[in-house]
Each structure stands twice: as structure tokens, then as C-alpha cells.
Amino acid sequence: MDVWSTVFSFQDYGELLVLVRNSIWAGAVLGVVGGLIGPFVVARNMPFAVHGISELSFAGASASLLLGVNVVTGSLVGSVIAALLIGILGSRARDRNSIIAVLMPFGLGLGILCLALYKGRAANKFGLLTGQIVSVDNPQLTSLVVISAIVVVTLLVVWRPLMFASVDPDVAAAAGVPVRTLAIVFMLALGLATAVSVQIVGALLVLSLLVTPAAAALRISSNPVVVPVLSTVFAVVSVVGGILLAIGGGLPISPYVTTISFAIWVVCRIAGWRRDQRGRDRVADREQYVGGAPRLPEEPKVGTTA
Amino acid sequence: MAAGEHRRDHGGAHEVTAVQTPSRTATAPGRGGSAVLAMRDAGLSYGERALWSHLDLDLAPGEFVAVLGPNGAGKTSLLRTVLGQQRLTSGTMSFLGRPVRRGHRRIGYVPQQRLMEAGTPLRARDMVAQGVTGSRWGVVPAGRAERARVDRILDEVGATAFADAPVAELSGGEQQRTRVGQAIAADPALLLCDEPLISLDLRHQRGITELIDRQRRQRDAAVLFVTHDVNPILDVVDRVLYIAGGRFRIGSPDEVLRAEVLSDLYGTPVDVVRTMGRVVIVGANEAHDQTGAHHHCDPDPRTATPDEGRI
Numbered sequence: 194m195d196v197w198s199t200v201f202s203f204q205d206y207g208e209l210l211v212l213v214r215n216s217i218w219a220g221a222v223l224g225v226v227g228g229l230i231g232p233f234v235v236a237r238n239m240p241f242a243v244h245g246i247s248e249l250s251f252a253g254a255s256a257s258l259l260l261g262v263n264v265v266t267g268s269l270v271g272s273v274i275a276a277l278l279i280g281i282l283g284s285r286a287r288d289r290n291s292i293i294a295v296l297m298p299f300g301l302g303l304g305i306l307c308l309a310l311y312k313g314r315a316a317n318k319f320g321l322l323t324g325q326i327v328s329v330d331n332p333q334l335t336s337l338v339v340i341s342a343i344v345v346v347t348l349l350v351v352w353r354p355l356m357f358a359s360v361d362p363d364v365a366a367a368a369g370v371p372v373r374t375l376a377i378v379f380m381l382a383l384g385l386a387t388a389v390s391v392q393i394v395g396a397l398l399v400l401s402l403l404v405t406p407a408a409a410a411l412r413i414s415s416n417p418v419v420v421p422v423l424s425t426v427f428a429v430v431s432v433v434g435g436i437l438l439a440i441g442g443g444l445p446i447s448p449y450v451t452t453i454s455f456a457i458w459v460v461c462r463i464a465g466w467r468r469d470q471r472g473r474d475r476v477a478d479r480e481q482y483v484g485g486a487p488r489l490p491e492e493p494k495v496g497t498t499a
Numbered sequence: 500m501a502a503g504e505h506r507r508d509h510g511g512a513h514e515v516t517a518v519q520t521p522s523r524t525a526t527a528p529g530r531g532g533s534a535v536l537a538m539r540d541a542g543l544s545y546g547e548r549a550l551w552s553h554l555d556l557d558l559a560p561g562e563f564v565a566v567l568g569p570n571g572a573g574k575t576s577l578l579r580t581v582l583g584q585q586r587l588t589s590g591t592m593s594f595l596g597r598p599v600r601r602g603h604r605r606i607g608y609v610p611q612q613r614l615m616e617a618g619t620p621l622r623a624r625d626m627v628a629q630g631v632t633g634s635r636w637g638v639v640p641a642g643r644a645e646r647a648r649v650d651r652i653l654d655e656v657g658a659t660a661f662a663d664a665p666v667a668e669l670s671g672g673e674q675q676r677t678r679v680g681q682a683i684a685a686d687p688a689l690l691l692c693d694e695p696l697i698s699l700d701l702r703h704q705r706g707i708t709e710l711i712d713r714q715r716r717q718r719d720a721a722v723l724f725v726t727h728d729v730n731p732i733l734d735v736v737d738r739v740l741y742i743a744g745g746r747f748r749i750g751s752p753d754e755v756l757r758a759e760v761l762s763d764l765y766g767t768p769v770d771v772v773r774t775m776g777r778v779v780i781v782g783a784n785e786a787h788d789q790t791g792a793h794h795h796c797d798p799d800p801r802t803a804t805p806d807e808g809r810i
Contacts, residue, residue, distance in 0.1 A: 235618045349638050357633035360619050361626075363610050364678075367582050368685065369602030370634045411618045415665030420620040472668040479660055480670060 202441030209440045215329040216393070220432035222341045223393055223402060226386045227432075228425025229348050231407025233379060236359040238286055240404045242279050245293035246387045249275030249300035251396035253388075254321050255307035264321075265336055269388040275300065276384030280377050304396075324395030324447040333392075340389050344382045351375060356417065393432070394447050401451040402428055409458040412465030427457045535560055535688050535721040536581065541590035543576055549745045550576055552589065556740065556749065558689065558721040563712065563735055565752075566725045568742035574725040577742075578691050581723065582606065595688055604634070607682030607720070609711070611694040612675050615666045623669060623677045624662045627652050630684025649684070656680040656710055672703030679707065683714050690715060692724040696731050704731040711735075729756070730777045752778070 210217075234243055253271020254264050275296060283289025308318045329337070348355070357365040358372045359379075366372045383403075390399045406427035410420045435450030534557035542552030550573030558564060566574045579585040580592060583601040592599050594606070607630070615621075621629075628649045632641050641649075653662045656676045661669060669677065675695055682690055692711065696704045712735040715722045724732060729739065729752065739755045741748045743764045748755045755761075756778050761769040770781040 232620050236620060238616075350636055352638045353629075353632055354634050354636065356620075357629050360615075360621060361629070364608050364629075364681065365633065366584065366602050367606055367608035367691065368630075368634050369600075369604055371601075408618070411620060415620055415622050415667070417620050417622075417625050472664065475661075475664065476668060476670055479673070 199442050213440050215334045217436055219329050219337050220436045224429030224432045226341045226344050227402040228406050228428035230386050231424045232420050235407050241293050243403050245297045246272045246275040247396045247399040248297045250388050250391045252300040252304040255304040259307040259311045268391050272388040273384040276380040280380030322395050322397050323445045337389050340385050344386050347382050394450055398447045398451055401454045405454040405458050409461035412461040536594055538592045539590050541587050544588045551742050551747050561719040563722040563737045565736045566740045572742040605688045607687035607690045609678050609682045609692045609695045611697045612671045617667045619667050621666045622663050623658050626677050627680040627684050630681040652680045652684050671699050675707050679710050687720050690720050690722045708732050
């Protein structure tokens with residue numbers, strides 16, 4: 194079948210593999226970034242923010258394509274501005290969502306304008322939205338690794354206070370955790386992570402890297418160590434697997450990446466459903482036999498003693 | 500069952516910690532150093548509207564003070580000022596002899612029960628651990644002593660049976676047990692409780708109350724307990740701070756929860772009925788409507804609206 198051989202082609206695989214070696218490394222690094230930041234994105238209820246930031250990142254990248262400056266710098270500037278705006282203006286979930294909904298179409302429109310004015314290669318345009326295996330050159334790989342390292346190190350340093358502030362902002366604030374500052378630090382890290390992801394998977398599909406693996410991991414575990422490890426494994430498998438499948442066909446990389454991460458999510462979802470059922474049984478058990486509380490004598494009912 | 504009249508006849512420890520001062524100033528100003536929390540002439544207002552003013556309060560170690568009053572009287576705002584999240588408009592407040600700042604390691608905070616979302620990557624055990632290591636930088640694993648401490652606290656609050664269950668899976672009572680564990684894990688000098696019994700059934704209300712009461716005795720931690728219904732904690736309260744209509748009264752429950760005192764506070768006749776070991780305040784609704792506020796005092800926890808603005 195014709196379509197099939199276009200989607201999955203492994204001709205001259207060995208030579209191609211050598212050519213995209215940098216891309217595979219880039220993909221693995223992105224997987225680590227996405228896998229580690231993902232649980233925070235979910236815990237802070239921010240998947241929509243990721244989408245908004247990526248559109249502004251797209252606008253920045255298109256503008257720099259038009260102006261002939263470094264695309265990576267452009268997408269970094271766009272996503273950091275978006276992340277800070279969302280972080281500063283939208284501390285409450287409701288405000289945040291409407292701010293994102295305002296920013297996102299504006300960024301997308303701006304990006305489309307820049308691309309329409311751009312007279313260069315059409316593949317560059319399409320790639321910004323849907324991702325591509327551009328031959329990642331060495332300087333590009335270096336900048337990607339450096340930015341990713343900044344994100345990962347930042348996350349590791351603030352890990353515990355950030356998790357505390359993400360799941361329980363009131364209690365964390367009471368314990369002296371700098372909740373506001375951490376929110377801004379997190380948004381900066383998210384802006385950087387989004388900008389580097391846009392380079393490979395494209396602006397429209399960043400969620401499949403920064404959210405889907407974490408959402409899948411959270412379906413099958415609540416262990417604060419297991420979740421980020423699983424989510425990192427899922428993200429790396431999705432990106433690297435996607436690249437390995439994509440290199441033969443000359444199609445965009447994104448459908449491969451998104452399909453793998455979606456498939457992982459579906460499997461986790463099914464496994465998580467059984468886990469939930471067992472959990473409900475255990476709750477019912479505890480309430481009935483052990484109880485959340487030690488057995489206490491019943492208080493006299495009004496009516497019976499009146 | 501302990502009827503209302505007998506509730507002051509508890510064990511010796513209780514009598515030691517109880518501060519029985521009829522005046523609204525609890526202790527002499529010179530003793531402010533030994534108090535966990537000391538407020539001097541403290542006031543808070545939003546623009547024109549004064550929530551409370553000229554408030555002098557010394558919280559002794561191990562003392563249990565209930566903060567009562569209708570919704571909107573400024574109970575939660577009081578907690579926010581203690582946490583440094585809101586500034587007093589007048590007067591001073593100090594915690595452990597120093598001016599309050601934004602949050603403190605030695606303040607344990609027990610919020611009202613809320614639904615934890617299914618995607619929360621924590622087990623009950625991790626929530627308690629947050630009380631010990633939650634504000635620590637870096638990812639160095641908790642030490643053996645710290646893990647043992649978490650186990651001990653889980654045991655103390657009766658949470659061992661569900662220690663490894665995801666927090667989203669816990670029942671309301673189990674979640675509040677875990678929250679008390681989280682709050683005491685940092686060995687606090689002060690426990691701030693903001694309606695921790697709301698939306699719990701009677702059995703769990705009593706369980707959580709007993710837990711907080713035991714903890715403050717064992718650890719000598721002062722408790723500031725905001726509630727709209729004093730009944731579940733009536734047996735363990737040392738003093739009551741009743742705020743209404745911009746004014747307040749401090750004293751033992753017997754001194755404050757009286758018809759003439761509350762009538763004076765509300766500015767209209769209010770009756771306090773003691774029945775079946777419960778205290779019911781009658782007429783506060785109408786009283787408050789007449790004073791122009793649109794909040795009400797309702798003894799049924801289920802009808803009270805939770806705080807807005809929670810994400």
C-alpha cells in the first residue's frame with residue numbers, strides 16, 4: 194500500500210540514522226525536560242497555559258524567521274514573555290484561563306502574519322507549527338542542551354517547595370514557602386521548556402510532550418518519586434521513538450510523537466481505571482472496619498432522650 | 500455523655516493551661532515574651548469598615564482559643580494577619596517574641612477539608628512528609644530519622660492504615676487526619692485551624708477535635724481555631740474570641756456565650772440556649788440583618804459557604 198510505505202519507510206535506515214543523530218539526542222533531552230516539568234504542569238492545572246505559551250513562542254519564531262535572526266532566540270523571547278504575563282496576571286485559575294485565551298489567538302495571528310510575509314522555504318514555516326526533523330546542527334544542539342539543563346537544574350533545586358506550593362498553596366504559604374516567587378520561577382522554566390520543545394515537535398503539539406506523559410504517569414501512580422520517573426520515560430520513548438519511526442518517510446515528526454504518547458496514555462488510563470476501583474474498595478473497607486477515626490460512642494440523638 | 504455543665508471538669512492538664520481571665524486583656528503586657536502569639540491594640544479594617552480593633556490577645560503555650568462569629572466578621576482575616584499575608588491596619592502582633600512575617604516553620608496550618616484532585620502525585624505519607632521537608636531545597640532524599648518521624652506521626656494521627664493511599668482517594672475525615680499530621684510534623688508552637696471540621700460528619704468532627712486537643716497538650720502548642728460552630732470543640736476550648744459587628748469579646752465559653760454578652764455585641768437581643776450539651780445562639784441572624792450586614796450565623800456547618808478564592 195502506498196500510504197503505508199510513505200508513513201513507515203525504513204529504506205537506507207542506517208545512513209539516515211547517522212544523519213539525524215543530533216535530532217535523536219535533542220529528542221532525548223526534550224523528553225527529560227518534558228517528563229520532569231509535566232507533573233508540575235498537571236498539579237498546577239496549567240496544560241492550557243502550555244498551549245498559550247507555545248503559540249506565543251511560535252509568533253516569536255516566525256518573526257525571527259521573517260527578520261532573518263536566530264529562530265531559537267525568537268521562540269525563547271516569545272515564550273518567556275508569554276509565561277511571565279500568564280504568571281504575573283493570572284494567579285487564579287479563572288483569570289489565567291481567560292488571559293491565555295486572549296493571548297493565544299493574538300500570538301497565532303501574529304505568527305501567521307510573519308509567515309505570510311516570509312519568502313523563504315515553505316518547510317520552515319510548516320515545521321514551526323507541526324515539527325520536523327530539521328537536521329539539528331551542533332550549535333543548535335548545544336543551545337538546546339544548555340537551556341534544557343537550566344530548566345532541569347532549576348526544577349531539581351525547587352522540587353519540594355514547588356510541589357508543596359503546587360498542590361497546597363495555602364498550607365505551603367503558612368509554612369513560609371515563597372509561593373509567589375516559586376510561581377514566577379516555574380513560569381520561567383515552563384517558558385524555556387516550551388521554547389525548546391517547539392523546535393522539535395512544533396507549536397501545536399507541545400502538549401504531547403509537556404503534558405501527556407505526566408498525565409499518563411499520574412493515572413497509574415501517586416508516588417512522588419515514581420511519577421516523574423515514569424513520565425520522563427514515557428516522554429523520552431515518545432520523542433525518540435517518534436523520530437526513529439519518522440526518519441524514513443519524510444513526513445513531519447509530530448504525528449509519530451503524538452501517537453506514541455497518546456497510546457501510552459490510553460494504556461495508563463485503562464490500567465488506572467482498575468487501580469481506581471481497587472482504591473474505592475479499600476476506602477469502603479476502611480470506613481466499614483477500621484474507620485478513618487477510632488470508634489467513638491454515638492452522641493445521644495435529640496428525640497430519643499428528649 | 501458529658502453535659503454542658505460538666506465540660507470544665509477535665510483532667511489536671513486542662514486546668515493548668517486554661518487562662519481564666521474575665522477582662523478582655525488576657526495577661527499583663529510584661530508577659531508578652533512568654534506568649535506564643537501576642538497582639539497589642541491590633542486592628543484590621545477594609546477601607547471604612549473596621550473588622551476588629553483594639554484587640555489585645557496573648558496566646559499561652561498549650562492554650563486552645565476558638566475564634567467565633569458570623570461570616571465576614573474577620574475570623575479568617577485574623578488568621579491571615581497571623582500568617583503575615585495581611586497587614587494589621589493598627590497595633591502590633593508578634594509570634595514567639597518577634598514581629599510576624601510571611602509564613603513560619605513553627606506555625607502549623609490546618610485548612611478546611613477540600614477535594615484533592617485525582618492527579619495529585621502524593622500519598623497520605625507524602626503529605627505528612629511535606630510538613631517535615633516540604634520547604635527544603637534540592638532533591639536529597641529524606642534521612643532515615645525523618646522517615647521514622649513521618650511514620651510516627653502517621654501513627655499518632657491514626658493514618659497508618661491509609662498511609663500509602665493517594666490523597667485524592669482519602670475520605671474527608673482521613674484527609675483531615677492527614678492534614679493535622681502535616682501541621683504537627685514541623686513541631687509547631689502554634690496551630691492555626693481554619694474551619695477544619697466543616698463538611699465532616701459528627702464522628703469525624705469528634706475524632707479530629709480529639710486529635711488536635713491531644714496534640715496541643717503533648718506538644719504544648721497553642722491553638723487558634725476558627726469556626727462558626729463552637730459545639731464540636733466546646734469540651735476542649737479554654738477561651739473564646741467572639742467577633743461580631745466590628746467588636747469582640749474574649750473569655751471562657753461560659754463568660755462569653757451568654758445572652759447578655761452577645762446581645763451587647765450584636766446590639767440587639769440575642770438568646771443563648773444550652774440544650775443537650777450544645778450551645779445554640781438564637782436571633783443572631785435577625786440581629787445581624789438589622790445591623791446592615793448580610794452575613795449570618797448558622798450553627799449547621801453544612802449550610803455555611805466555604806471561603807471563596809480557593810483554586
